[in-house]
Amino acid sequence: MIRLLLPMLMAMASGAAMAAEPADVPTRHALALFGDPALDEGFQHFPHANPDAPVGGSLSRAANGSSFNSTNPYIIQGTPAAGLSHTYDTLLTQNPDEPFTMYGLLASGIRLDPNRQWVEFDLHPKAHFHDGTPVTAEDVVFSFNTLVEQGRPFYGAYYAGVEDVYVADEDTVHFDLADSESRELPLILGQMPVLPAHYWQDRDFTDPTRDALLGSGPYRIVSVDPGRRIVYERVEDYWGKDLPVNRGRHNIGRLIYDYYRDASVAMEAFKAGNLDLRIGATASNWATGYDFPAANQGFVKRLEIPDGQPAGMQAYVMNLRRDKFQNIQLREALNLAFNFEWLNKNLFYGAYERTHSYFANSQMAAAGLPSDDELALLEPHRDALPERVFDTPLPMERPQDPRARLKLAHEKLTTAGYRYQDGQLLKPGGEPLHIEVLLYDTRFERVVQPLLQNLERLGIQGNIRVVDVNQYLNRLRNFDFDIIVGSFPQSASPGNEQREYWGSNYADVPRSRNLIGLQSPVIDDLVEKLVAADTRSELDTAARALDRVLRWGFYVIPQWHLPATRLAFWDKLAWKEPFPQYSLDLDAWWIDPQRAREVEARQSGG
The missing domain is CATH 3.10.105.10 (Dipeptide-binding Protein; Domain 3)
Structure with missing residues (x-):
């Protein structure tokens, strides 16, 4: 059942603030947690993205963990493969150069009740899944109910303030918010991955699978070697490639995640050119591990990019149970x-x-x-x-x-x-x-x-x-x-x-x-x-x-x-500076064709 029971009239009768009618609320292109979005409605691309970046090439990196056995990252069972978020679009996407502002992706327009009792998203008319099926409001409702009822506990906590979700029309989804005091709830609803209802109607969402699941994002799965490798390919006819939030992003043709049981073996694979990028490193490895010929000859580069996000807490965690x-x-x-x-x-x-x-x-x-x-x-x-x-x-x-x-x-x-x-x-x-x-x-x-x-x-x-x-x-x-x-x-x-x-x-x-x-x-x-x-x-x-x-x-x-992100990479990657302030956006990087040829010649011994 798509629509749930609404206690809105009871809330009004008890003296709660009157919710506005959707027709009376202006449609926006973005939502900021506090204040106004930094980019106006006519922006062409994120400042850190290069709309003229070349497209193509490949990027190989080691995945975290020693193996995987599932391509569904949203359920309790199974160990999901790395990189699966590349295949799914969300209603909104964040600008990494702002603390928390979400801009339209699958959603072309947003209406938020002034009293934050509801939010509506208009879906982009061109949005479609990789099989050509349009993304509809019913897909959004299906995704919400499926994630909350059958997904990891995270989703129940994250969306706990949603009282009701329903299809307002084929291209508009409406969320009623019981937790109207949560300023971030409308924004985090925009982070929800949208799943294809037609694809899952005859499948058990809770069972781990190694299938190349259907999405609508800039990449699709093209190869799964269970526990060892997963490969994604850029979707050439990706519906959203010309949106302002995507222009100059998702430039690399193939994304490859290889699994290594031992970090020292992964490091040797990087030195040999079998991996192109390493994110993060132990302090000792960062200090002493890059004295090898390719690095000394300038074919391998290292960066420490300042991190504007809170460091959070890494710790020895005691189990009070x-x-x-x-x-x-x-x-x-x-x-x-x-x-x-x-x-x-x-x-x-x-x-x-x-x-x-x-x-x-x-x-x-x-x-x-x-x-x-x-x-x-x-x-x-x-x-x-x-x-x-x-x-x-x-x-x-x-x-x-x-x-x-x-x-x-x-x-x-x-x-x-x-x-x-x-x-x-x-x-x-x-x-x-x-x-x-x-x-x-x-x-x-x-x-x-x-x-x-x-x-x-x-x-x-x-x-x-x-x-x-x-x-x-x-x-x-x-x-x-x-x-x-x-x-x-x-x-x-x-x-x-x-x-x-x-x-x-x-x-x-x-x-x-x-x-x-x-x-x-x-x-x-x-x-x-x-x-x-x-x-x-x-x-x-x-x-x-x-x-x-x-x-x-x-x-x-x-x-x-460490208030920074460490990256080591073969010198075929390029990017635009300055880096965004609040998070690293590797989706805005690209492969430089000339440098890639030089690197490949070095790796092959030419």
């Missing part, structure tokens, strides 16, 4: 045992900054004591929060000397009722305390070992368990771990995704991103305050209050970040 981690003093002691300074000096060549905040590298990171505006959000929860939230400045002070930190950790453990016997730390119940760190990448073992050595000095038994990526994902899906290395990426405009990161409703939902297992009414309330923020100032304040509470909970052991 395990009783041993319910003790906050144990969690704080584990934080004290982590020696970032030693790692950065001895393993990372001094390349990283220590992460303290869940919104590091942004104005949303909490600092000092709570401001008056933060206190207004925190005071109602004073009885449920540690006093340190209110009277101790951030970042929290810790002894510089690692031995002093371990001594402090020891004091906190003994105060919490832990005791020592024969060199082992015993829990208050008398059992030895044991902690396991679950990994799927052997490269991280050398980073974890120093932490385990410090835990051993505290009498804590620890070990590393390395499993293959599929077993790792299965264990992650079921929250079967003590500690993992996890991450909580953040954007310049955080919103609904915070519900899935920290919300009580997602603590026990398989494959949710609430890795910690948080179930806190205080955090739930602060997340809702963040989602409902009506101004940039309110958003920053709510983020700082949330950040402060999370940090004083010691739920993770923060690791490190």
Whole structure:
């Protein structure tokens, strides 16, 4: 059933603001979270895109993980292949040079109720899937219902504020918004991939598949070698190639993702010219791994591109579903045992900054004591929060000397009722305390070992368990771990995704991103305050209050970040500068034909 029951009349009767009629609302070309879009309706292309870029060539890169077994990235089951987003268009697309502004893609026009009680999208009349079937409003409704009801938990959290979705006419889809306080909800609805209803009518959406699924985007799947390689080909008759948001983008003819079980093997493949691009690198590899002939002769280049997005939080994540981690003093002691300074000096060549905040590298990171505006959000929860939230400045002070930190950790453990016997730390119940760190990448073992050595000095038994990526994902899906290395990426405009990161409703939902297992009414309330923020100032304040509470909970052991993206590549790639401020847009890069010929001659020994 396409249309759902509307409680709009009840909302009006209870005194809610009157929603405007769609006919009375102007149609826009873009939506900005705050203020107005930077680009007017007549813009020709994104500033960082080159409309005259040559088209063609190929780009090979190593995929994350050791294998894949599915081409459906939207479901719980299976390990999806890399790059699948290239095949699907969304209603809107983001300008990476603005904090959060969405411009029309599948949608040629947008109408947003002034009271944010509904949003409508007019579909572009030329939009069609790769089989030539037009994209209709029914496809959008099908996509929304399918993703929310059968997709990963993320979609239920992300679109939780949608009350109703229906076809207004063949080319217009209408969303009623129960959560009218969420400024970002109309924009994130625009991020929804649109699936072809006719293609899925006789297929089970929840079953993993290796088929070349039907999309409407700039690329299509042309080759699937399960677990080893997936290849995408540029769609020559792509319906949207001349839209302003696409002009000068999606220039490369073939995108190839190769899978390597070992990162060192992938590095050797890059050196040999079997891979064209590497994104990210360990500090040691970045510092010492590029002394080889092709790099020394100038055929391989490296860039560090500044990142305007918050660094987010990469950390050792403790699983609160395990009783041993319910003790906050144990969690704080584990934080004290982590020696970032030693790692950065001895393993990372001094390349990283220590992460303290869940919104590091942004104005949303909490600092000092709570401001008056933060206190207004925190005071109602004073009885449920540690006093340190209110009277101790951030970042929290810790002894510089690692031995002093371990001594402090020891004091906190003994105060919490832990005791020592024969060199082992015993829990208050008398059992030895044991902690396991679950990994799927052997490269991280050398980073974890120093932490385990410090835990051993505290009498804590620890070990590393390395499993293959599929077993790792299965264990992650079921929250079967003590500690993992996890991450909580953040954007310049955080919103609904915070519900899935920290919300009580997602603590026990398989494959949710609430890795910690948080179930806190205080955090739930602060997340809702963040989602409902009506101004940039309110958003920053709510983020700082949330950040402060999370940090004083010691739920993770923060690791490190680099406020830039590292890229190494064979010198056949080209781009236009300046780079966009808020995210890297490789879709705007292209293959330089002359340099590609020179590189290929070098690779073949010519």
